[in-house]
Each structure stands twice: as structure tokens, then as C-alpha cells.
Amino acid sequence: MTLRTRLLVLVSALVVLAGIGTASVLRASARADRRDHAVPGGPEITAGPVALGARGRMIFRNMAWGPHRDELTSVPASDPAGPRTASKVKCLRFHAAGGTGVCLQSVHGPVGDTYRAVLLDSRLRVTARYDVPGIPSRARVSPSGRYAAWTAFVGGDSYAGTDFSTRAAVVDTRTGRLIPSLEAFRVVKDGRTYHAADVNFWGVTFTADDRTFYATLATHGSTYLVRGDLRARTLTTVHPNVECPSLSPDGTRVAYKKRVKGLPKDAPWHLYVLDLRTLRETPVAEPRSVDDQAVWRDDHTLVYALPGDYGADLYTAPADGTGHPRRISTAAVSPAYVGRPPA
């Protein structure tokens, strides 16, 4: 092959490949329009007021295509598949309780996205903003609305490869005081102070006393449920192999994803419920691997997301291990039940 032939081959290939590349980018940008149009048969969505204090509502990130994609959306808790009211506030992850919401958003920059957490009042007005050091993953507000917490995945830039670490932050919404990383807390493991360079925390869930919380601690390839104390600034291990805990409204049980032996390494989790008094585990009747921090609709029912056609769908299952999982809503993620009567 002469140099000319080779150059010719290269240039022709470049033309074809550039065409393919350009077409894919154009197609993806044209999708903006397509995704702004609701898919026939999808949920009915209209813009309207969304309040965090409204009784008996479920608020979540709407993922259905249409003009309100990614917006916080409200439905009646009793009819989660019913008509949706969209708020214009866009979030990647969301949670709310006690009239306070936490919304983790991306901020588009010139060469990349950055992330922030915004605190919302009961009418979804922004009351505070905080930088989030990576891709947001979990969000929780304490039942009273006083504390908010979020987790971000740090890493994923070109020099961190596929290794991730997590950082969990807690903020006092009343004083604005931020604990940027739970790593500042003292870890007590098996009754002794534990130091390790490789500790990671994620998935905070609060009790009703505005002092205690639960979270995941990972170190040396194992995970633990830890009980945190915001005043003493300690984290005490409670139970092994617990990720993304979620405290029941009555504070007696924790729903969580557990890494189960024998499952594919990439989808290894099953939902379990742990009784905090007896430390007895009950498997939830959900055969699929759940990679989510479940929420409690009430003291007996769990709601969680599984991958779906438009990102994620919401499912429900009884917390006592009986029954069957049931899909309650499509194209939805990060649900929060608001306006709950005080426990």
C-alpha cells in the first residue's frame, strides 16, 4: 500500500466516522425536543404548586419525558400512578420531611458539571446552597426537618479510574452548620476506637430525636451499619453487611440492602429489614437486586426504585417479608412521603 493509498483510506474513514459521530451528537441533542414531548400513555403531568407540607402526598423526581422531566413532582400518596403536579425544581436526588427538602442538583459549567445541595422550604424556595464534591447519590432529611444529609461519589475523573469513594455530609438547617464529611467523627468498632485510611460513609438516615442517625460504614471491603451521634460526634458499629439503611417511622427497624453471597458481584444486593432491638434480619419478598436507599411509606411498607424504561420505576413491598413486590409508579425516583402526621 502506498502512502497515498493509506492516507486515502484514513481520510475516507475519518469522513465516515466523523459523520457517525456528528450524527450521534445531533441525534442526542435533537432528543431535547423529543424528550420535551410526553410519550403517549405516560403519566399525565401539569405544572402547579408543590408543597412539602401538603397532607398525604408523595413527592419525587419525575423522569417521564415531557416538559417536566427531572422536576420535583407531587402525586397523592394513595394514588401514586395518578396525575402528577410538577414544580419546575429539577433534582437528581431528593428527600423531604418536616417541611424541609434537600435537593441534589447538577450545575452545568463550561467544561463539566459540578454539583450542589440546596435546602428547600415547604414551598420549595431555596434557603441554602452547599457545594457537593462529586456525583450526588443519597439524600435524607430528619423527621423534624432540622437536619439534612447527602452522599456524593468522589472520583471518576480521568485519574481515579473506576475507583470511587463516598463522602457523606450533614447540615443543621437551623444554624447552617455543615459537617462536610462524617470522617471527622470518631468511629467505635467492636467497643474500640477505630482508625483506617479507607473508611467511607454513605446513606445517612435520621431518627426522630435530632441527634441520632444511622449510616453505612465501609472499610477493608466490609460494610457495617453504624449509629451516629451528632452531639458526641461518634459513630458506633451496630451490625455487619448493611448498606443504605432506612429507618422506619417508628424507629424500631432499618430497611437496607445487603450483599448476598452467590449473587452476581455487580448486582449483589437484596432488601432486608433489621430489627434494631433483636438484630434479627428479615428478607423482603423482592427477588431482584435493589440498589437504592428504600423509604418507608408507613411502618409496614417499603418503597424503592429499580431500573426502568425511563431511568427508574418505583416499587413497593411489605416490610415483614410477606407478599409480593408491586410497581406503583413508572419513570420516578427519590420518593418522599410528606405531610405525614407526627409519629
Next chain:
Amino acid sequence: MYVADSRAGTRAASAEGAARPRAGRRRAAVAPTVLALGTVSLITDVSSEMVTAVLPLYLVAGLGLSPLGFGLLDGVYNGFSALVRLVGGHLADRGGGRHKWVAGFGYALSAACKPLLLLAHSLTPIGLVLAADRTGKGLRTAPRDALISLSSTPATRGRAFGVHRAMDTAGALLGPLVAFLILRATVDGYDAVFTVSFCVAVVGVLVLVLFVPADTRAGTGPRSARPAEATRPTEFAEPAGSAGPARSTPAGAADRSRPAEEAPRSGSAAGSAPSPAGQNPADPAGSPASPTLRAALSLLGTPAVRRITLCALLLGLATVSDAFVFLLLQRRLGVPDRWFALLPLGTAAAFLLLAVPLGRLADRIGSRRLFLAGHGALLLVYALLLSAWHGSALPYLVLLLHGGFYAATDGVLMAAASESVPEELRSSGLALVQTGQALARFVCSLGFGAAWTAWGDRTALTVSAALLVFGVLVSVALRPTPPEGLA
């Protein structure tokens, strides 16, 4: 927030040179093969870093998964990749222009993985696709470095590797930028990112197929061409009479799948060839003709190879992984979280800037000497991190020295190792040294993490610094008797 870092070895294996073909004016310019390979690496790194940069975002924001389960598999993949590298090195040494085709298969395999990402929507298939991608990377690294080494003379090898590493790093820095520009221009344009990444990867494979000669050792050309190999324009010029470049990809791919077939012929051809002038006298010139696995392993019996592998191992054991260095720097300075991600870019930028000049310096003062000096720079990094000095220049100085450490050691180690490994086992030999170094760094990561846990970060770093001093002293003591510095 610590990132379990076991990738140091694999990452370090990619970067190369910003020299343009017109540098040919210069007498000792980099061989066209090196420029072609550098271009391939640059393009391929743009492609692969595009994917790496958006993957966590895609998993979390696009698919609603958490990347944590995936991150936990990373160590497995990295260990696997180290083994694959040895296999790739061995296959490539079987002669008949296999360096090019083994490397080409590695590049093609990684390229083929990109469109598969469009079809994978959960962690398991995504994990499998990325494992295949890494297999491609592992396969291609050693043959590619062998090609660079074989197409340069000992006197220009440092520069050749420097140019390659700089080009490679430039690609790694560009990739995320391209990916985010696409994401900005689209709505959830992950599919566009993967498609463009695929197209870019195909261009890289094409450049390799079209412009990298099959056998820089001239095994398929006239033997008389060999002494001049380094300056011979193997690349963009028409390699008259050479059958290598004319081979089509399918033939090459078929070659690879029948590794044993051609070995005796080409092996003996290569084996009977004398080493080019300037090769390390410790070369086992009479090493057996067919590069069997045994022959590859017997490389460790060669004093020169053993020496350099031992140095790489010892120094690797004291090389604290990047993640820890950045973490320590952040702790010292209280770098705000959102700047944390920029620290690796600082090291990469310094690497990019220094790779070529330090490669040239290696040619002047000897690659071993520069390799040791590079570890001196790393020692300075440790010292600065341990010192009480708190100037505003500290982060810049640390990152500059850290990038300088990579620039003075990454390609330079390959240049140094090339002096000890006979041509016909070049690929296996380089793979051996790289894998040894990667494993040592992995052990260092584990040990450093444990030491940090037990004694705290400062003590752990002090121990590492002491180990590093020890490693450098031993490496100096292990110097081969004939003086180096082939200027």
C-alpha cells in the same frame, strides 16, 4: 473518602510525545514509528478517558445505579490486567510482526467495547464490557512499548518514550473535555459520548494498522537495514519490500488467534540477529531462538534483567499511590472538596510538560540515572508533605515534582529495561518489569493503608520515605559495572 488505588501501574503505562513529524529535520529526531504509536495512544486515550470521565455520572444520573458496586470490582480487573499484560508480551514476542498485531488486537478489542456500552444497562454487563476493555489495554501495552523500544536506538530511546508518554497524557487530558462538551451539547447524551468514543477509537486502530510498520526489527525486510533502524523512516515513508504494513487486519487478527504457528520461523530469524550496537553487553545474545514462555521467564535469570526488575520492585514498594499523595496534600492544605479533583490534573499536566525534556535528559545522562533521580523527586514530594513549610507554592511544587517523578520514571523505566532485554524477548521483558512494578505498587498501597491505620498518615509517609531512600541506595549499589550515559 480514600480511593483504593491499584491503578497506578496501569495508568502510568500510557503517555507519549508531542513532537511533530517535521521534527525530522533534526538528526536524532524520534522515529516515525514512535510518532505513529504516540498518535495511536493519544487518540485511544481521548476515546477511553471520555468513557471513564462520564461513567459514574452515567451510572448514577443516567441509570439510577450506584457505582460503588462497580468500584469494588476494580481491584480484580487491575490484577487481571497485569496478567493479561504478560500474555500480550509473550504473544507479541513470537515474531513475524506480531507486536503490531497483538497491540492492534488490544486496541481493536477496546474499541469494540465502546458500542457495547450502549446496550448495557445494568452493572453486570457494564462490568463485563469494561473488563474486556481492560483486557485490550493489558494486551496492547507491552507490545506497544516494545515497538517503541525497537524502533529507537539506545541513544534516543529516552526521548522516544518521553514523546510517546507526553502524547498519551495529552489524550488523557483531552478525553474528559471532549466528553463534557458532548454532554453539554446534548440531553443525556451518554449514547453520543459512547458513539463518538467508538469512532475515535476506530481512528486510533486505523492509524496503527496503516502507519505502524509490522516489524520494526526489519525481520521481514533486508537484514542490512537493521543497524540503521532507529533513524530509518519506517513510518510515513513507503516501506519498500516490506510485507508487514501491507497485511490486512483480518490476517493479523487471524495471526493472533494462532499464536503458535509462526513462532519457529520468525523466532529463529529474530534470534539469530545480532543486537544493535549499544545494547547492554549483559544481553544474553545467545538466548534461544524460539521465544517460549520458558525463555520469557528465564529472562529473570539474566543478571541485568534481574537487576532492573529488582530496582523497579524495590522502588515500587516505596511509591505511595497517587490517591494517598493527593489525600495527604489535601489534608495539609485543607484544599476545598471541589478542587480535589484538580490535583490529579496538576500531576498529569506536569507529566505532559516534562516527559519529553526528561526523556531527552535520560538519553544524555543515562536512563537508569534519571530513573533514580525521578525517585529523588518523589522523595522531595514526601519531604514537602512531611515538612512544616506551608507556603502558597506548596501544592504547585508538590504536583510539579510528582508529575516530574512520573516523567522521569514511567517511560524511562521502559527505556532502561530495553537495554537489558534482548530484542526477541523485548515485549515479554518489558511486560515483566511493568507487572513487577505494578504489583509492588499495589502491595505498597495495601501496606500504606495499613500503616496509616496503625500509626497515622505522617508516620506511614515517613516509613515510605525511609523505604524509598533504601530502595534508591540499593539501586545505586546494583548499578551495572560498565558506566552508562550513552550520549
